[in-house]
Amino acid sequence: MPRLYYTRHMHTDDMSAIAHAVCLTNLTYRYPGRTRAALEGVSLCIRQGERVALLGPNGAGKSSLLKIIAGLLHPPNPDMAQVFETNIDTCHPHTSFLAQRTDVDWRFPVTVRDVVMMGRYSHLGWFARPGRDDDKAVDAALEQVGLSGLARRSIGDLSGGQQQRAFLARSLAQHARLLLLDEPFAGLDAPSQRSIMDLIRELQQQGMTVISSTHDLGSVVTGDVADRVILLNRNVVADGTPAEVMQPDVLRQAYG
Amino acid sequence: MANFLLEPLANGFMQRGLAAGLLVAIVCGLLGCFVVLRGMEYIGDAISHSVLPGVVIAYIAQGNLFLGGLVSALVTAAIISALSREGKLRDSTAIGVVFTAALALGVLLISTARSYARDLSHFLFGNILGVTGGDLVFTGLLVLFVAAAIFLFFKELLVTSFDPTHARKIGIPVNAIRTGLLITLALTIVAGAQTVGVLMVTALLITPAAAASLLTKRLPRMIVYATAFAVASVFAGLYASYYLEVSSGAAIVLAASLFFAVAWVVNWARQRRMALPAT
Numbered sequence: 001m002p003r004l005y006y007t008r009h010m011h012t013d014d015m016s017a018i019a020h021a022v023c024l025t026n027l028t029y030r031y032p033g034r035t036r037a038a039l040e041g042v043s044l045c046i047r048q049g050e051r052v053a054l055l056g057p058n059g060a061g062k063s064s065l066l067k068i069i070a071g072l073l074h075p076p077n078p079d080m081a082q083v084f085e086t087n088i089d090t091c092h093p094h095t096s097f098l099a100q101r102t103d104v105d106w107r108f109p110v111t112v113r114d115v116v117m118m119g120r121y122s123h124l125g126w127f128a129r130p131g132r133d134d135d136k137a138v139d140a141a142l143e144q145v146g147l148s149g150l151a152r153r154s155i156g157d158l159s160g161g162q163q164q165r166a167f168l169a170r171s172l173a174q175h176a177r178l179l180l181l182d183e184p185f186a187g188l189d190a191p192s193q194r195s196i197m198d199l200i201r202e203l204q205q206q207g208m209t210v211i212s213s214t215h216d217l218g219s220v221v222t223g224d225v226a227d228r229v230i231l232l233n234r235n236v237v238a239d240g241t242p243a244e245v246m247q248p249d250v251l252r253q254a255y256g
Numbered sequence: 257m258a259n260f261l262l263e264p265l266a267n268g269f270m271q272r273g274l275a276a277g278l279l280v281a282i283v284c285g286l287l288g289c290f291v292v293l294r295g296m297e298y299i300g301d302a303i304s305h306s307v308l309p310g311v312v313i314a315y316i317a318q319g320n321l322f323l324g325g326l327v328s329a330l331v332t333a334a335i336i337s338a339l340s341r342e343g344k345l346r347d348s349t350a351i352g353v354v355f356t357a358a359l360a361l362g363v364l365l366i367s368t369a370r371s372y373a374r375d376l377s378h379f380l381f382g383n384i385l386g387v388t389g390g391d392l393v394f395t396g397l398l399v400l401f402v403a404a405a406i407f408l409f410f411k412e413l414l415v416t417s418f419d420p421t422h423a424r425k426i427g428i429p430v431n432a433i434r435t436g437l438l439i440t441l442a443l444t445i446v447a448g449a450q451t452v453g454v455l456m457v458t459a460l461l462i463t464p465a466a467a468a469s470l471l472t473k474r475l476p477r478m479i480v481y482a483t484a485f486a487v488a489s490v491f492a493g494l495y496a497s498y499y500l501e502v503s504s505g506a507a508i509v510l511a512a513s514l515f516f517a518v519a520w521v522v523n524w525a526r527q528r529r530m531a532l533p534a535t
Contacts, residue, residue, distance in 0.1 A: 006427030033344070070425055091427045099421045108293060108418050109473045118415050122426035127408060154473040170422075 005125035009086075009093050015048075018084050021178045021209035022046040022069055027080040029064055029073065038064040040234050046211065048177070051204045053226035054213040055245070057255050060233045062213035063100075066180045069211070070097035083178065093122045096176035098167050100183050106156040112166045113151040116141055119173035134173075141172035145199060161192025168199060179203065181212035185219065197224050221246045264498040272392060273384035273451075277490040277508070279395040280448045281460065283402050285483030287444055288465035289475070290406075290437060293417045298348060299336065299438070301458045302355035304445045306332035308362030308454065311379050316369065321379060322391070322446060325454070329442035332358050337438065341431075382453030382505030384494065395447045402440060406479070409433070414475060451490070452505035460486055463512040467519035485515045 027042040039061040046052055054062045067073040068081055071091035078087040083095055096119070119141070120134040142148045145165040155163060164184060171179055179200075185193045197219070200210050212225060219225050220242055229245040231238040233254040238245045245251075264270045291300050310328020314321045332354055339350035366376065378386055406413065416423040416433050424430050441461075448457035468481035493508030500507075 072421065072424055091425050093426065095425070097421060097425045099419070103421065104419060105293075107469075109469065109475045109478050110414070110418055111474065114414075114475075115418075118419065118422060121411055121415055121428075124411070126412075156473070174426075 003125045003128055005093075006122060007091055007093060009091075015084055015094065015177055016207075019047060020045050020085055021048045021050070021083065022211070023082040023085070024069075025080055025082075027065075027068065027075055029061075029068060029075055031064075037234065039068075042232075042236055044230065044236060044239060046209060046228075048209050049204060049207050050209055050228055051200065051226045052209075052211045052228045052230060053220050053242075054211060054230050054232055055215070055217070055220055055254075056232035056237075057215070060254065062232055063182055065232065066097065066182055066211065066213055069178075070095055070180050072097065092178075093174075094176055095178040095180060096171035096174050097180045098164075098171070098182060098184060101160065101163070101187050104163075106163070108155065110155055111152055112147055112155055112158065113138060113142070115155050115166050116151075116169045116173050119170035119176075122174055137173045137175070138169075141169040144172060144202075145169040159192065160188045161195055164188065164192070164196050165199065168196075168203070172203075177208060179208055179210045181210065183214060184212050185214060185216060185225075193219070200225075217246070217251075261495075264495065269385045269387070270494075270498070272387045272389070273504070274490075274494055276387040276392050276395055277384055277451050277494055278487055279392070279399050280444075280451045281464075281486035281490040282483055283395070283399050283444050284448060284457075284460040285464050285486035286402050286406055286479060287437075287440060288461040288486070289468065289479050289482050290413060290417060291441065291461050292465040292469060293475075294437075296437070296441070297458065297462050299333075299351050300441055300445065300461055302336065302351045303329045303333055303438075303442050304449070304454045304457050306355050306358035306362075307379075307446060307449060309358055309365060311454075312362050312365040312369075312376065315376060316365065322394070322450075325379070325449060326442065326446045328358070329446060330439065333438045333442055337435065378453075379449055380453050380455055381503060382449070382451050382456065382508075384451050384497075384504045387450055391447075391450050398443055398447050402444070405436075405440070413437075452508050456505050456509045459509040459512060460489070463509070463516050464489065467512075467516040470516075470519045470523040485512065485519075489515060 023045045024042050027039055028037055029039040030037045054065060056062050064073060068075055069083060071088045075081050081088045083092045116138045117130055117134065120130055120137060124130065142151050145168055147162060147165055147169060150158060150162065155166060158166065184196060188196065204210055214220065214225060220229055223242045227241065229240065229242050230236060231245050231250065231254050237254045238250045291297060307325040307329050310324040311321050314324025336350050336354050339345055340347045412428050412433055416428060416430050420430050445457050448460055452460055464485035465482040467485050468478045471481055472478050489508050489512035492511040494504055496502065496507040497504035
């Protein structure tokens with residue numbers, strides 16, 4: 001029986017021929033009913049395998065930009081935003097979006113394994129049940145983030161860092177190629193932040209593109225979060241290596 | 257003991273009442289878990305109260321009370337959805353505005369009726385002994401529908417409840433699933449109104465599921481426990497109402513509250529035992 005996928009995008013794991021993970025052209029976005037645009041004239045391209053930090057003050061449009069790339073918000077003109085060189089008309093199966101920690105109900109009755117299995121759902125579609133391949137993908141993802149021993153625990157019993165890793169494992173099980181992280185370090189203690197940063201770097205070395213939003217200037221300066229920093233304040237204020245962007249006069253343009 | 261259990265069942269109306277009550281309990285246990293996990297308790301309560309104007313209109317027009325209540329519940333759910341989707345109002349605000357208006361309309365219509373209507377009080381407080389064959393068939397079909405929907409769409413219900421952003425991200429129609437749940441909720445509330453009354457039907461949705469959530473951290477198990485609690489509450493409440501001659505709806509709801517209290521104590525004792533240092 002043919003599978004009924006949730007989206008009509010191709011599910012293929014071979015995307016090595018595509019150069020760009022994200023391309024935005026003069027992207028403008030305004031929330032319905034608001035007079036001021038959340039994003040205005042944003043143009044940028046991100047190659048596959050880059051590790052990018054979106055930096056900017058509150059209300060700079062970091063979350064909006066991530067949600068547009070994730071396909072959760074729709075730009076006025078579909079040509080303005082491309083993921084893997086196709087217009088973002090529906091959600092692409094190989095991008096993965098991790099919401100802020102505060103958006104998740106941690107009392108929910110699911111195990112770590114259940115959460116990681118949710119990454120497989122986009123490959124299953126309607127009515128299909130997880131099979132042996134899905135179990136294998138979940139096991140491998142849990143192994144890579146170091147949570148195999150905690151697979152049967154409730155998600156709420158884990159520490160903040162372990163919860164974040166479980167969600168990264170879900171992206172791995174999904175076979176995501178583009179990881180969109182909204183404030184992934186917020187609310188975590190320093191050792192947990194460290195371990196998540198190490199894990200993100202490991203994923204990048206395997207060819208994953210990672211875009212994370214953050215307002216933590218300190219970790220961006222040291223280059224632990226990203227190789228490339230995009231300073232955002234409704235438009236692109238600066239774009240370059242951490243050393244280039246993290247200059248007082250450059251930051252002042254965004255933070256005022 | 258056998259006599260104690262069998263004696264009430266000698267009456268045909270008691271048999272029908274028990275059958276209808278058990279079917280309602282099953283559907284409430286199944287659906288209640290998702291109502292609780294998605295934080296839809298308040299909207300469930302709102303829908304149940306908004307059944308009133310439809311019932312009164314149907315009563316005045318001498319139509320089918322059941323159908324009147326259902327239409328009223330669906331219209332209210334649709335208005336609430338439309339108001340909160342615009343994003344100008346918080347969900348809870350939209351619910352508060354709409355359901356109090358519906359309730360007031362119901363009360364206003366009742367006050368125009370010359371005599372206090374006995375049939376209406378059955379709808380408000382439940383009259384499990386007045387269950388008809390048609391009620392039984394409807395509730396039976398509803399049980400089949402809800403059980404089949406949960407079985408077929410378990411993945412989608414799970415992921416949209418736990419992480420709606422991820423669900424939308426992978427292309428699941430989150431809004432359609434929410435709308436489907438609201439319609440099912442309205443059907444369940446109207447079906448349960450005959451058993452425990454519209455004023456208390458949400459208790460049968462929320463309390464057993466809440467008790468179950470204290471005892472397990474796996475969703476499939478929670479669904480089984482919640483259904484078991486709801487069924488046990490209907491049994492206990494009905495027998496209590498037969499032997500003590502008290503309102504069946506209230507007895508059922510209080511039985512569910514009692515199960516919840518037990519679950520709370522069990523959960524508390526478990527946590528205490530875990531918190532104690534190993535000796």
